[in-house]
Amino acid sequence: MTIKTNLQAVRDTLMEIMERYDNVVVMGEDVGPRGGVFQATRGLYERFGPERVIDTPLAELSIVAVAIGMALNGYHPIAEIQFADFIFPAFNQIVNEAARYRYRSNGAWPVPMIIRAPYGGGVAGGLYHSQSVEAFFTHVPGLYVLAPSTPKDIVGLLRAAVQVPDPVLFFEHKRLYGLVKGEVPEEYYEIRLGEADIKRQGDDITVVAYGLALHEAIKAADKLSEQEGIEAEIIDLRSLVPLDLDTIYESLRKTSKILIVHEDNQTGGWGAEIAARIAEEMFDWLDAPVMRLGGPDVPAVPYAPPFEKWFLPTADKIEAKMRELAEY
């Protein structure tokens, strides 16, 4: 076992993937000699050179489009969008092109690629360096959407993602890059896409989360357990698409109460789809309404520290919601 931060998990796995597969390239703004603005690609350029670690023009549309073209011609590109907030110029290429190439060509032209992007608030990033954008992409048939939040999960999922013959969005919470440390097994392992992970066992309520919200939910659960004897089962989604309903439903059969927490704006966030599926398929098992706790419906995380704290899914807010659910 080694202890790594989330950032080290990303970087070391990229290094490993580049060694293992000759046809993997990393491309994005500042990924070369600078090693990435978060240092996620540090050392790759020195090891692999400019033909495999490509500094791109400041042009998200073509970062993705060129990656698509390379994927059609033998490569498995890992494109980086520097901040998820800047993914929108590439939206057409991701949704209308990458996601649809296989289906529209009846399987002739698959697009094997990964798009990595740091997302989420908590770094005084303001409205345009803190966004969660996953909900725009979970809606699109043809895209895998991943959001692992621990070093072990990042390593396992990134190893799997690079072997999947379709476009994968790989969101990394930027606040967690340095904040989260965890054990990573020495021996090689992979984590399948579409497998959630129970991070904390409990019988009283089920909490589904990912990202910063996951870690805050665990804090809240530990406090509620210690102080009030409420035992929450915390499910870390890890993959948003495919969604692991099997794990969620199995937990719900045990607890009968479920809360979905995410940092993204509540309205139309990925939690809304999960809540709808549960209501449709698991109605008889519920002892309480399906609850959600998402970000306020304002355009992203404001800059001033009190505003940031107000927006983000902190342990105290999650604790209050969990108590409300447990007491229903």
Place this chain on the structure above:
Amino acid sequence: MTKKQKRPSDELSDEQLLEMYYYMVLSRKLDERMWVLNRQGKAPFHISGIGHEAIQVAQGFAMRKGHDWYFPHYRDIATCLILGVTPRHMMLALMGKEGDIFSRGRQMPEHFSYKPAKIVSVSSPVATAIPQAAGTALASKLQGKDEVTIVGFGEGSTSEGDFHEGLNWAGIHKLPIVFVCQNNQYAISVPVSKQMAVENVADRAVAYGIRGVVVDGNDILASYDVMKEAIERARRGEGPTLVEAKTYRPVPHSTADDDRSYRSREEVEAWKKRDPILLFEKVLMERGLLDEAKKQEVLDRVMAQVEDAVDYALNQPYPPVESAAQGVFGDSPLVKWSKGVKG
């Protein structure tokens, strides 16, 4: 006395010239029939290459079939026929029938896709293929392959940001790519004077550090010269070219368009004197390669192909409805799809 420089088209044999003519006529007659089938209610939609046959056949002959990469313009019926797509394939796609090789009925017609010939699947949002083509060309270059990528589009596409970004990449990395703009003067109803402030699309090449060339897109041999040179320059590592083929679209944008609202019938009639097929017939006749009997022979051969393709496609079933729900993702042992309760 200066010696006349040898042009690529001078290397074409008589057989090749007649083959080029055959493809122009085949494309035209298939195309005309597709309009009729639409008006008869047998094909929901069609978008045409009529008027573009010269540049399209020229580029088809200039590329290395099955070796070079090709992102077609949605009008490029003639080019695709040269690269191995058959008249039957065209008709199956037109009607959305089982056996449609482009998309098994999922896409509108003329959204060509044919992997054996490296014809990359066409999408409807224009210009998106331009930076993708830059990516394919970059991949060829990095792998040390002598493949060239050719990407086609209309002049309307050059207003999209994708155009700018694709040409920028091509210039920075000196990519083995040829950008082919078929400027037919209209983007649906919007004339080129409302589309750009410059006289020629090719004038923009200098802004990207690449070569730009204007050619008469209705002159098949001039078009072939320009395309052959551009493709071989790219193959030798001498970098990208932006080719602008000036042409004209004598038919509406598609079967869903009515062009009477935005241009005069006199303007459209005037094109007939510059019909690329007529112009090439004159050249072939001057060279003694074509006469009325030979013309009829070609036409008979073409019409037999057209009738066969139409009959075949009309008699094919549609793909099963269940097939529309399949193939969003490829299979992978590393992906688990849970069923939930309802699956």
